[in-house]
Amino acid sequence: MGARVELFARIRRDSRIEGLSIRELARRHGVHRRTVRQALESAEPPERKPRRGVSHRLEPFKAAIDQMLIEDTTAPRKQRHTARRILARLLEEHDAHVLSYSTVRDYVRVRRAEIDVEAGRRHEVFIPQDHAPGAEAEVDFGEVWVVLDGVKTKCHMFILRLSHSGKAIHRIYPTQAQEAFLEGHIEAFSVLGGVPTKHIRYDNLTSAVTAVVFGQGRQRKENDRWVLFKSHYGFDAFYCQPGISGAHEKGGVEGEVGWFRRNRLSPMPVVKSLDELNTKIKAWEEVDARRRINDRIRTIGQDFEAEQPLLAPLPAEVFDPGLVLTPRVDRSSMITVRMIKYSVPARFIGRRLRVSLRASELLVFDGRTVVARHQRIAAKAGQSVQLDHYLEVLKTKPGALPGSTALARAREAGTFTAVHEAFWAETRKVNGDAEGTRELIDVLLLHRSMDADDVVAGMTAALKVGAVSADVVAVEARRHAANTIPLVGGASADRHSGAHDGVTVHRVVSLTQRRLTDPAAVIAGLPPDTRPLPSIAGYDELLAKRATTNAVSVSKENIS
Template sequence: MGSRVELFAAIRRDARVEEVSIRELARRHGVHRRTVRLALESAEPPPRKRPVRASPRLDPFKDVIDGMLRSDLDAPRKQRHTATRILARLVEEHDACGLSYSTVRDYVRVRRAQIDLEGGRRVEAFIAQEHAPGAEAEVDFGEVWVVIDGVRTKCYMFVLWLAHSGKAIHRVYPTQAQEAFLQGHVEAFEAIGGIPVRHIKYDNLTSAVSKVIHGPGRARQESDRWVLFRSHYGFDAFYCQPGIEGAHEKGGVEGAVGWFRRNHLTPMPQVTSLDELNERIRVWEAADEDRRITGHANTIGQDFATERDLLRPLPVERFDPGLVLRPRVDRSSMITVRMVKYSVPAHLIGHRVRVSLRASEVVVFEDRAVVAVHPRVAARTGHVVVLDHYLEVLRHKPGALPGSTALAQARAAGVFTSAHEAFWAASRKVNGDADGTRELVEVLLLHRSLTAADVTAGISAALSVGAVTADVVAVEARRHATTTGATAAAAGGGGGATGGRHPAARTGTPEQRVVSLTQRRLTDPASVIAGLPPDTRPIPSVAAYDELLPRRAARTTDTAQEASTS
């Protein structure tokens, strides 16, 4: 026999067609006569009565449990009884034996709600909300763990979630301080192409709220820089109730943090830098637009396409989210920012510099000029040293280079390449340690005006003929830059020199681009002269200037005669 609904329908059909007795219907369908009478009275079967399961082991302790739950009516929220604690007290104080956790848990779940209602405690109820397109957003931070260069590091994920479409922007930073809070907003606004027109919801983050003013309403004392930021971008802030009571007021972003962490950051991502991780996140965000959130008719991308055009436009000027500091440069040409030392150019020793401490980088200014940009270090201690900042000093103290921290970090970062190592070794062999290192320093200074590829090409060309001077490297590096630029211009259809104008390009024969004076001095002068190209220029002459001499002499004589007459 099928379901009770089918049973009732079959009984009613037989009674209607054959007009048999109740006894016959009960015999035919194998049910009691009460069931037949119920089927004839109504086509819908009555609900089954759920039997009340007896709890012989729990019954003696129900009054004790109720007393514990009633005492919770006046207890602090975080110090109320849990089912685990109630079971422990029953065992310790009342010698309860044989009680299972599930039995106590099920009873507590039902009785706690009843006792709270009897005691007049307010029962939280949630009311579904409608969010107009482009009107609201929610912001929050979430903790994430990332393996950076093999080191497990605790980081913080900033999330801005649009309430209508569910579009979310995620950025991972080494800190959740105010500079990261503001940087996250700037990047999120630029990613979505606008600003919500109504408000953005927050909990009471110290990056925005200096003080929560308790009492009716949601008054907050905001930090000055946060007020300036909101004024610049033109949006209002909505602050949720403090503590757990206000968590549901921005449940969208709370869920977005957890969903993204479970689906994209599990297992822990392994990257070389946070910039690499954030690039991956941008790809994941684009893919997530094809996802449909439960209860939404459209995908995230379809709803966001409608919402994008309704956002407030971005201001013309970009807000600098960095925290402005003014540290003094110490004798090691370094500044200390949040317990981490960063190098600056050596000529700033003893001066105070302006620093913009941002979420992922540290920017150092001399007046209005940027003199150093470092990736921000997440650790509380450490050194970030750039070799270029010490080159002027190393000219006078070349012996300090081999064991310096700057050189070690340049090698680790791949900035000091094998080409530099080869040039340094050859230069020290020919010129001695001090002068050879000075030649290397001059080569390193070329990086300020030429690309690394050009300097490397210059080093290779100089080493190929045994010339270990910075001047030869400079000439060849600039020649490489010119040739490369001309070839690129020719390929792109631009003006300027083309590759076909170079003699080697016309003849197809290799050209000796470097002249080694050392090699020429060691060879026969006749062969050296014979190897030089013919000089077709005319011999210099000063005849044109000689014509001016008679005129100058005549002018001097006339002047003397006029003076004697007067």
């Protein structure tokens, strides 16, 4: 799969950059024209069984090689280890018969230079670089600490910075896994309105690189999904050298991480959610567009305004950055993803559902329909439970609601408000515990089709008239929604309160709930009922006549 993904990426890149025909692309890459057409239609090759990789034979011996090279930093110049001597010692001391000379030679050539730099034996010289507008960008992650909902939490800041203008996009995620890595790119490309045309610089992040191929320049073994993502958006990756020396090859974004952390995230931001923090960051980025980098004449915003039209256009289709999983729903109507439990509607118990695990949220699909949406939990253990997923079950088991975890979480989140509590208490007083709880559940079901503010307004109106019924709440909620419908120009139906003066508004009242626990209580708008209680004496007379008729019929049958 990996080789075909890379092949498709090369075909799409050659077609994009050089405009070659299908025949020429097939000849250059040694494939059938049908394969070229498949690559141009989609960046993802047809499904094939993935190949199994082999372990790196050099890995167990790297520590021993490094130790020999470190000893060479203090040894006389003519008595330092050569690659052949290192291989001979490995064979004698570590029985490294699986290694070849070329493998050891390639590793030693790169690692010796790195160890010399770390020991101060070599000094790096940096050459100023000029970056063409719209051509290059740099990407990195940086650690940040945030007081998240009262808890000091370690988070990760994704940054994509255009090399020419210095325009940077920053987003905070609870993780730096591949889903955050891809989502950060998609967000940055969307804000910038395009993709760099030459390449984007990276260090060797595990989200993109599975292995560094030493001795072969900047060649890397890339993650299949990352290759597919690059091919979809049509850009190339430039990988920096491993270690400290590689950080200087993308110094612009390295400096941006420190500058933004010191100037925007110090002291630690205090927020309720990462969405709130990212909203603030978007405002800060607008302010930063007016600053100048070092001794530049123009601001970041002015340089970006000239650079933006030179970016490559975005693809028509949006790439799904989420990690796709298919967990099974357990008996508690929960799925387990990365040791975290998330609730789903109870009707899916026992089924497998498709899950898209993203950087900040988790989406659950039934086919193409989203049936559940949760904020992603970054802790190693925990759960996210939504009361709405259990309403149908609770309607048949109303006694389970008061002590349920779903209700406790709804109260903590503030979705189960004080108005809900008051309505529930009043309807249980009037209708009893079981029926009163069912009325509350019917009200909670209204949230699926109506705004929460309208439903709360409906409950408030129902409480005022003493009609604690879900039907009354629904009518009052629709009335509230109709009175606040936005009109053209931003006006609303109740913008001019004087327009309703003198108009009598008839409230909906449930006559079946007129008798309250307090006999002296009178529902607003209803006069006292002075009519006598109905009598069934007339019906009793009919029953007596019916009994006499039946007796006469039995006597006639006996005589006959």
